[in-house]
Amino acid sequence: MADVKKIATRESYGNALVELGAEYPNLVVLDADLAAATKTGVFKKAYPERHIDCGIAECNMTGIAAGLATMGKIPFVSSFAMFAAGRAFEQVRNSIGYPHLNVKIGATHAGITVGEDGASHQCNEDIALMRTIPGMVVMCPADDVEAKAAVRAAVEHEGPVYIRFGRAACPVINDNPEYKFEIGKGTVVREGSDVTIVATGICVGSALEAAEMLAAEGISAEVINICTIKPLDEEIIINSAKKTGKVVTAEEHSVIGGLGSAVCDALSASYPVPVKKIGMQDVFGESGSAAALVEKYKLDGKGICEQVKDFLK
Numbered sequence: 001m002a003d004v005k006k007i008a009t010r011e012s013y014g015n016a017l018v019e020l021g022a023e024y025p026n027l028v029v030l031d032a033d034l035a036a037a038t039k040t041g042v043f044k045k046a047y048p049e050r051h052i053d054c055g056i057a058e059c060n061m062t063g064i065a066a067g068l069a070t071m072g073k074i075p076f077v078s079s080f081a082m083f084a085a086g087r088a089f090e091q092v093r094n095s096i097g098y099p100h101l102n103v104k105i106g107a108t109h110a111g112i113t114v115g116e117d118g119a120s121h122q123c124n125e126d127i128a129l130m131r132t133i134p135g136m137v138v139m140c141p142a143d144d145v146e147a148k149a150a151v152r153a154a155v156e157h158e159g160p161v162y163i164r165f166g167r168a169a170c171p172v173i174n175d176n177p178e179y180k181f182e183i184g185k186g187t188v189v190r191e192g193s194d195v196t197i198v199a200t201g202i203c204v205g206s207a208l209e210a211a212e213m214l215a216a217e218g219i220s221a222e223v224i225n226i227c228t229i230k231p232l233d234e235e236i237i238i239n240s241a242k243k244t245g246k247v248v249t250a251e252e253h254s255v256i257g258g259l260g261s262a263v264c265d266a267l268s269a270s271y272p273v274p275v276k277k278i279g280m281q282d283v284f285g286e287s288g289s290a291a292a293l294v295e296k297y298k299l300d301g302k303g304i305c306e307q308v309k310d311f312l313k
Contacts, residue, residue: 006169010108012147013165014039017076017106018046019148020155026072027155030065032058032079037167038108040078058083062091062103069101074155077103081110081164085126096160097133104154105130105162110140111252112280112297113168113202113290122285128257130162131230137183138230140164140251140259142204145174146227149181157183164201166252168290171205174225186233188240192222195308196240196247200226200259202299203250203278209301214308221308229259234266241273248276248308252299255279276311278304 021027021043028050035041035053044051054061058079065075077084084107085092096103107126114122130138137157141147147165154161173189189204190211199207204225211221222240226233241247247267249260260277267273280297294300298307 007144009147009165016151066095081107081123112285118287119284190223199250210304213305
């Protein structure tokens with residue numbers, strides 16, 4: 001996929017906000033002194049009166065967003081995932097989740113592809129944290145097209161939404177006229193019969209690469225793109241499991257509490273089959289280039305292919 005166009009989903013986030021800002025005059029963006037990194041700076045340039053820099057005070061920013069929501073605004077809280085989900089968890093839970101306010105959280109720089117910033121900034125726990133908050137929608141788009149669609153869907157949805165974006169550029173895989181996005185709906189992006197690979201975020205592109213490699217060895221892998229981890233499209237996963245009999249999950253996140261856990265919950269309740277969870281195996285990340293870390297932790301196409309083959313043995 002070297003010749004495929006690549007765009008970081010944090011770029012998509014900023015661009016989507018600008019586009020939606022023209023349609024929704026009540027949309028406001030809050031940032032914690034990171035507008036250049038989260039890419040909300042483009043919104044600030046277009047709508048300076050609707051961009052609020054709260055400084056390095058994520059907990060306070062979350063409370064401000066909650067207040068704005070009670071006044072009819074559609075606030076987007078923006079920061080690195082480590083701070084938006086981690087540092088401000090109590091405020092997200094009690095000030096946004098508990099009263100079920102219409103606040104959207106745009107969390108950038110998630111996962112190990114933050115790269116050289118290291119383990120302190122590589123949040124591999126955010127999906128697990130946000131999934132536990134009642135009523136919170138949790139999304140992790142796979143590419144530029146899906147990221148923009150997810151931001152639009154978040155604006156149109158009434159209630160709290162958490163969207164996870166990445167720092168590193170990733171392949172655009174949904175750039176086709178048939179693509180449709182809906183909160184809570186997954187997509188079969190490749191048909192298969194021997195094993196199901198359920199992926200989210202950057203791992204969707206890796207899963208498609210792995211499926212190509214597996215096909216060369218006579219293994220037919222079905223690939224499902226799950227952008228919305230909560231609410232999960234259980235039907236698409238169960239139907240695929242009935243066809244293949246084995247399921248692999250792939251995510252740039254801890255295997256504890258993320259997509260893999262959500263899929264296991266669904267399958268154990270309705271159609272138990274063997275499941276292999278690919279992701280961060282109860283370890284912290286480390287400093288290094290995004291590409292090197294993805295390869296080391298076997299979240300690239302080759303790594304996923306190898307793990308699927310081992311699982312099928």
